[in-house]
Amino acid sequence: MAKSVISLYDVRRYYMMGDFIVKALDGVSLAIEEGEFTAIMGPSGSGKSTLMNLIGCLDTPTDGIIQIDGEGTMGMSEAELAFVRNQKVGFIFQQFNLLGKINALENVMTPLLYAGGVGIRERRERAKFALERVGLADRMHHRPNELSGGQKQRVAIARALVNNPSILLADEPTGALDTTTGRQILELFEEINSEGRTVVLVTHDREIGMRCRRQIRLRDGKLEA
Amino acid sequence: MLWENIRLALKDMMASKLRTLLSLLGIVIGVASVIAILTLGESATKSITQSIVEGGLEMVTIFPNRSEKASTEFTEDFGEKLMANVKELKTVLPVNSSSATLRNGQNTTSASISGVLSTYADILDYKVASGAFFSLTDNLTSRQVVALGSTIAENLFPDGNAVGQYVSIQRNQAKSYLVVAVMESKDASFNLSFNNGIFIPYNTYAQRFIKPANVGSYVVRIADGADPLVVSDQISAYLDSLVGSDAYNLFSPASLAEMAEQITGTFSTFLSAIAAISLLVGGIGIMNIMLVSVAERTKEIGVRKAMGASPNTIRGQFITEAVVLTFTGGFIGIALGTLLSWLVTDLVDWHLHISYGSFLFAAGFSTLVGVFFGWYPAMKASKLDPIEALNYE
Ligand SMILES: Nc1ncnc2c1ncn2[C@@H]1O[C@H](COP(=O)(O)OP(=O)(O)O)[C@@H](O)[C@H]1O
Numbered sequence: 001m002a003k004s005v006i007s008l009y010d011v012r013r014y015y016m017m018g019d020f021i022v023k024a025l026d027g028v029s030l031a032i033e034e035g036e037f038t039a040i041m042g043p044s045g046s047g048k049s050t051l052m053n054l055i056g057c058l059d060t061p062t063d064g065i066i067q068i069d070g071e072g073t074m075g076m077s078e079a080e081l082a083f084v085r086n087q088k089v090g091f092i093f094q095q096f097n098l099l100g101k102i103n104a105l106e107n108v109m110t111p112l113l114y115a116g117g118v119g120i121r122e123r124r125e126r127a128k129f130a131l132e133r134v135g136l137a138d139r140m141h142h143r144p145n146e147l148s149g150g151q152k153q154r155v156a157i158a159r160a161l162v163n164n165p166s167i168l169l170a171d172e173p174t175g176a177l178d179t180t181t182g183r184q185i186l187e188l189f190e191e192i193n194s195e196g197r198t199v200v201l202v203t204h205d206r207e208i209g210m211r212c213r214r215q216i217r218l219r220d221g222k223l224e225a
Numbered sequence: 226m227l228w229e230n231i232r233l234a235l236k237d238m239m240a241s242k243l244r245t246l247l248s249l250l251g252i253v254i255g256v257a258s259v260i261a262i263l264t265l266g267e268s269a270t271k272s273i274t275q276s277i278v279e280g281g282l283e284m285v286t287i288f289p290n291r292s293e294k295a296s297t298e299f300t301e302d303f304g305e306k307l308m309a310n311v312k313e314l315k316t317v318l319p320v321n322s323s324s325a326t327l328r329n330g331q332n333t334t335s336a337s338i339s340g341v342l343s344t345y346a347d348i349l350d351y352k353v354a355s356g357a358f359f360s361l362t363d364n365l366t367s368r369q370v371v372a373l374g375s376t377i378a379e380n381l382f383p384d385g386n387a388v389g390q391y392v393s394i395q396r397n398q399a400k401s402y403l404v405v406a407v408m409e410s411k412d413a414s415f416n417l418s419f420n421n422g423i424f425i426p427y428n429t430y431a432q433r434f435i436k437p438a439n440v441g442s443y444v445v446r447i448a449d450g451a452d453p454l455v456v457s458d459q460i461s462a463y464l465d466s467l468v469g470s471d472a473y474n475l476f477s478p479a480s481l482a483e484m485a486e487q488i489t490g491t492f493s494t495f496l497s498a499i500a501a502i503s504l505l506v507g508g509i510g511i512m513n514i515m516l517v518s519v520a521e522r523t524k525e526i527g528v529r530k531a532m533g534a535s536p537n538t539i540r541g542q543f544i545t546e547a548v549v550l551t552f553t554g555g556f557i558g559i560a561l562g563t564l565l566s567w568l569v570t571d572l573v574d575w576h577l578h579i580s581y582g583s584f585l586f587a588a589g590f591s592t593l594v595g596v597f598f599g600w601y602p603a604m605k606a607s608k609l610d611p612i613e614a615l616n617y618e
């Protein structure tokens with residue numbers, strides 16, 4: 001049996017909104033194995049982003065256990081969580097979230113900076129390589145506002161890949177793109193997955209969902225059977 | 226990482242130049258004032274010292290205080306003794322002085338009267354305008370001759386031609402003195418006044434005026450080429466060992482320079498303290514701009530955290546930014562302060578003395594201001610919640 005790179009046991013994420021509690025995630029347990037290509041689907045507000053943020057260690061659960069690469073994240077310090085975000089997962093957002101003041105290459109180099117101990121030359125080489133990998137070798141020195149949506153998302157993917165994480169998380173990566181571009185991005189994810197990397201993506205698009213080997217459905221913070 | 230942070234900070238500063246400049250104003254003004262005050266203080270001290278040394282003609286004046294010790298040591302022989310004990314002295318001249326009223330016909334004036342040796346004028350480089358300074362013989366025979374300072378001569382002989390005439394000097398009883406010389410005008414140098422003085426032979430003074438228990442003062446001429454400051458210190462040291470520091474007063478370039486240094490030193494310390502307050506105000510300006518920067522870049526901070534920046538890293542980034550800001554401000558301030566000092570010293574004709582120590586101090590201090598006032602905004606940035614920061618719009 002393949003090993004689980006992501007495991008959740010009865011994970012809850014509650015928000016206190018004045019007097020009442022919003023149960024964004026209400027007891028989710030699941031395991032995702034190495035090399036899986038998983039789509040998370042569900043209506044708006046069902047807790048998809050909350051789940052992704054928890055897996056990506058951007059957020060911590062109110063209750064429950066999360067293991068990334070077999071390691072529990074409970075009780076980790078901010079610095080330790082930052083290390084997991086840097087080394088183990090690559091996160092891709094709907095709105096790209098590139099740094100606007102620096103060019104594509106520098107954006108992709110940034111996670112390597114936080115990895116520590118990687119010299120500037122190696123950072124540049126690896127970032128170049130990652131950009132070539134996503135087909136953007138000729139746009140390296142462009143700033144984000146000089147790139148199309150699809151190109152921006154490719155830069156974001158290169159940035160997520162540059163530290164060579166075993167898990168790629170993408171929260172509605174095609175949500176801000178037209179259908180054709182979205183499909184190209186999806187193909188890129190399929191390629192990345194075919195190299196053995198675990199990919200989890202959130203999508204509204206049924207067609208995209210169907211192309212993923214596994215689908216997980218959320219409703220009101222719970223997994224649908 | 227540090228270089229990366231510095232590069233980032235510089236990039237951000239360049240992106241909003243006007244804002245950067247305005248936020249730096251406090252630091253710039255603070256540092257510039259401190260530098261200008263310290264540099265000008267130092268330059269003033271050096272210039273005053275220089276003019277004392279140059280204008281003071283390598284003179285040291287010793288004034289014995291009335292005391293038992295003084296009356297036994299400060300005799301006519303003291304000069305020889307001093308020269309035997311302190312090297313690099315050219316001459317030691319005993320001088321007795323008091324004041325007297327002078328009259329020529331209807332004209333009267335008061336003057337300081339000094340009994341001096343015949344070499345006095347030569348050694349002090351005090352030039353004769355007409356006639357000739359009295360001679361060794363005049364002194365040995367205690368003749369009643371007088372050399373008049375320029376102001377005195379003008380007062381008593383408005384029509385000129387004083388030489389060869391007689392003036393009456395009133396001291397208990399009036400005596401007539403033959404005017405042998407009228408001196409040229411000469412600026413008073415510390416404790417020796419010339420233009421308002423008259424000079425009679427040392428022995429004549431001793432005979433005609435009440436002879437004091439000890440010699441009134443000694444004018445010491447330091448040897449050419451010797452460092453007056455060093456030699457006057459040696460004289461003080463010798464006198465301290467001979468009679469103790471209470472038994473005399475010494476007026477020398479050294480003591481005056483020291484006084485000048487003390488006064489300008491106190492003054493510039495005081496002013497610097499005031500200027501340092503403006504540095505603090507500048508620091509608050511930096512804190513303000515950093516807080517604005519953190520708020521504006523909340524999203525960026527979220528993105529960086531999502532990519533794996535630890536709280537320490539974020540804090541480091543913002544502290545570095547604050548330090549780069551204040552250091553730049555300090556640098557501009559140093560340049561501006563030095564320029565200002567240069568303009569002022571040029572205007573008042575002082576020698577510009579640049580104090581590199583104050584540069585280091587200013588650079589160090591502005592770095593500290595950056596760390597201190599950048600700390601709180603940087604802490605704030607480092608503690609932002611990644612998700613909240615990412616969703617900030
Ligand atoms: N910071 C928050 N404070 C309060 N409620 C929140 C917060 N974040 C998410 N929620 C709520 O949690 C639920 C799930 O949100 P989310 O995970 O973003 O849904 P999805 O991504 O599936 O659209 C929603 O009802 C949302 O309003």
Ligand SMILES: [Mg+2]
Nearest residue numbers: 048049050171
């Ligand atoms: Mg969402």
